[in-house]
Structure formats: C-alpha cells, structure tokens
Amino acid sequence: MEEIHVREGEVELILPRTFQRSPKKMEVFYNPMKRLDRDISVIFLRALAEIIPRKIVVLDLLAASGVRGLRFGCEVDGIERIYLNDGSKRAYEWMVKNWKRNKQKLRCEVKLLNEEANKLLHSLNEYFDYIDVDPFGSPNPFLEASMLKIRRRGILAVTATDTPVLYGVRKKACLKGYFSLTEKTPFMREVGVRILCKRIIEVGAQHEFAMYPIFAHAEKHYLRIYFQKELGAQKALRLLEQCGFLTYCENCLQRKVWYGFKYEERCECGAANKVIGPIFLGEILNPMVISKMLRNTEDLRIKKLLEIAAEETNVKIPYHYITTEFSSKFKLMEPKVEELVGRLKEIGEASRTIFSPKGFRTNLEIKRITEQFFP
The missing domain is CATH 3.40.50.150 (Vaccinia Virus protein VP39)
Known part of the structure; x- marks a missing residue:
C-alpha cells in the first residue's frame, strides 16, 4: 500500500x-x-x-x-x-x-x-x-x-x-x-x-x-x-x-x-411564503466563549471569523441577508458588505455574519435596508 x-x-x-x-x-x-x-x-x-x-x-x-x-x-x-x-x-x-x-x-x-x-x-x-x-x-x-x-x-x-x-x-x-x-x-x-x-x-x-x-x-x-x-x-x-x-x-x-x-x-405583499x-430561533453564538477563543489563537483567518462572530452576538436576529439578494431583486448597485453594515448601524442594529462573506444581520425593515444601497 x-x-x-x-x-x-x-x-x-x-x-x-x-x-x-x-x-x-x-x-x-x-x-x-x-x-x-x-x-x-x-x-x-x-x-x-x-x-x-x-x-x-x-x-x-x-x-x-x-x-x-x-x-x-x-x-x-x-x-x-x-x-x-x-x-x-x-x-x-x-x-x-x-x-x-x-x-x-x-x-x-x-x-x-x-x-x-x-x-x-x-x-x-x-x-x-x-x-x-x-x-x-x-x-x-x-x-x-x-x-x-x-x-x-x-x-x-x-x-x-x-x-x-x-x-x-x-x-x-x-x-x-x-x-x-x-x-x-x-x-x-x-x-x-x-x-x-x-x-x-x-x-x-x-x-x-x-x-x-x-x-x-x-x-x-x-x-x-x-x-x-x-x-x-x-x-x-x-x-x-x-x-x-x-x-x-x-x-x-x-x-x-x-x-x-x-x-x-x-406574505404581506401577497406572495406565497x-x-x-x-x-x-435563539442565540447560537456565546460572546464569552468567543472572547476566550480569540485569546487562544494567532491564526489571522480564524481571528477574523471570531471577530465577526463577536460582532454578530450584538444583533439578536435569527436570520441574515445577502447583499446580492438586494442588488439582483431591486436592480441596485451592490456595496461592500462592510460599508453597508456601517451605514445600517447609523439607523439601527447591524453586523456582518460568519455564515456568508456577503451576509449581514440587521433588525431593520427591507425598505430601510434598500435605502442604504446605491441606486
């Protein structure tokens, strides 16, 4: 062998x-x-x-x-x-x-x-x-x-x-x-x-x-x-x-x-859900655990993932969105997810997510989210 x-x-x-x-x-x-x-x-x-x-x-x-x-x-x-x-x-x-x-x-x-x-x-x-x-x-x-x-x-x-x-x-x-x-x-x-x-x-x-x-x-x-x-x-x-x-x-x-x-x-719009x-629907990321994990690694890729996870624990929403959903559906210019999250934070809660590189989590309604995209 x-x-x-x-x-x-x-x-x-x-x-x-x-x-x-x-x-x-x-x-x-x-x-x-x-x-x-x-x-x-x-x-x-x-x-x-x-x-x-x-x-x-x-x-x-x-x-x-x-x-x-x-x-x-x-x-x-x-x-x-x-x-x-x-x-x-x-x-x-x-x-x-x-x-x-x-x-x-x-x-x-x-x-x-x-x-x-x-x-x-x-x-x-x-x-x-x-x-x-x-x-x-x-x-x-x-x-x-x-x-x-x-x-x-x-x-x-x-x-x-x-x-x-x-x-x-x-x-x-x-x-x-x-x-x-x-x-x-x-x-x-x-x-x-x-x-x-x-x-x-x-x-x-x-x-x-x-x-x-x-x-x-x-x-x-x-x-x-x-x-x-x-x-x-x-x-x-x-x-x-x-x-x-x-x-x-x-x-x-x-x-x-x-x-x-x-x-x-x-749905409220009349389409089938x-x-x-x-x-x-509860929390799946524990901030104390993430903090201890961050102290136990020097790996830059894992550090980045854990930093996003730590940010994510502040937004208690059991789902996320993807930037390409909005750009495709509403014919909008797709921003970088970091820039979009920054704008969303000015009007509500928002974070990136570890579940998708283009994903973000927010408590804002769809209309408020689309307003933060470039037309």
Missing part, C-alpha cells in the same frame, strides 16, 4: 494515497477541506481547558485517521486523557500508525479503540468533558448515547455533512431525519445550523438535558455546532420554547419569525 505523509498543525499523518479519492472509496477517511474545522476545534478546546478547573477527559467518537484527537493531544494543555475510536478495522490500523508517529509530542494519555460507536458509549464507565461526533452524513444515530456520557457543563461538538438535507435541497429527507420543513434559501447555511440545533435540543429534552448551542460555523460541505450540557427539565423546556418557524418571501425578501406552531402561508421549521 502506497503511503503519503501529510502535515496538519503539530501532527504528521501517515495516510494511504486512497484518501484523495471519494469518501466511499477511502481506506481511511481524511478530509483536507476540513482543516479549518479542526483548527477551530483545537482553539475551542484550549478555551474549554481554561474554563474547567481540572484536567479534562475527551472522546473523539469517530476518529478515522485520528487527526483531530491527535492534534488535541499535541496542541492543547489541560487534558488528562483522550480516547480515539473508530469502528473500522482499517481506520484503526492507520490510527495506530499515526499515534506511533506522534506519540513523543503528546501532552496527555491517549487510548485507541476499535468499537462500534454506540456500543462503545454504552459500555464505557467513563464520563467526558468533551465528546466529538464527526460522522460521514447525519449525526442523528449518535446523539442520544453521546449526551448520556457527557458530564454536566461538558461539551458535545457535532458535525453534519448531509448538507443537501439541511440546506434545503432534499426537503423530504430533512422532514424524515430532522422533523423540520426546509427550503433552499440565500441564507441556507444558517437555516441548516438552526435545524440541527433544534433536533439536538429535542433529543436532550427527552432526558431533561438542556443542550445550549454556544458556537457554530458552516461551510459548503459541512456544518459544525458546539453544545454545552446543563441539567433540568425547566431549562430544557425554555430552550424548546425558543423553537418555531421562519417564513421567507422570495418576492419582497421579507423574513418573519413565528414562535410555536403558527405561521402565515402568505417559503416555510422553514421548526428551527431553533
């Missing part, structure tokens, strides 16, 4: 050359396009290790090549022990190779496991401060068992790669898998994040867990959300009460929030 060496962060990976093929043909899964996701998770875990007043225990449930967990072990202080698991025998063999390659740089104990994910969660006597669930496809099969193994105030980090389902392309699959109506919209990445948030909050509530989303980001092929677990039926219920529907009118671009199970099928939901 021909091998290839790949450097990521402080870890050097040994991989079969087949990792460059499609996921179904890979001997062990490694996605170089998710490097940013893993960089952010390292920074997040550094911040978490500062908050928890003891050494933490980590589980990478679907570790594949072991890259994420090994990076945790080599790049994050304050970890007592990391479990790396994958159900694939071949993936486990490559994980062992990569552990041997990097074991001299590890700052904590690392245990390697080769078990089916849910079977492992049910059999382990250990409870975790951080569980990472990064599947190929939907995380649904692993949510409940993972939550049961997280300590109070511990973190569940969830990735979903079934983006056609969550981004509104496969509507029936979304209804079947996430129990939500969805539509393809210009702000589909945030919609996908809020659908997954709702689903995880629902699963947690069944066990009287309150699963608070505290950070999220989304790209074309995946989305990623970090949840903090709290205990209590009332806390879980208050999160459920923040779920509802979002309507979107393609004709006039209006978005409208509906709490509970009511919504209008027609696109109906999305139930989704989580």
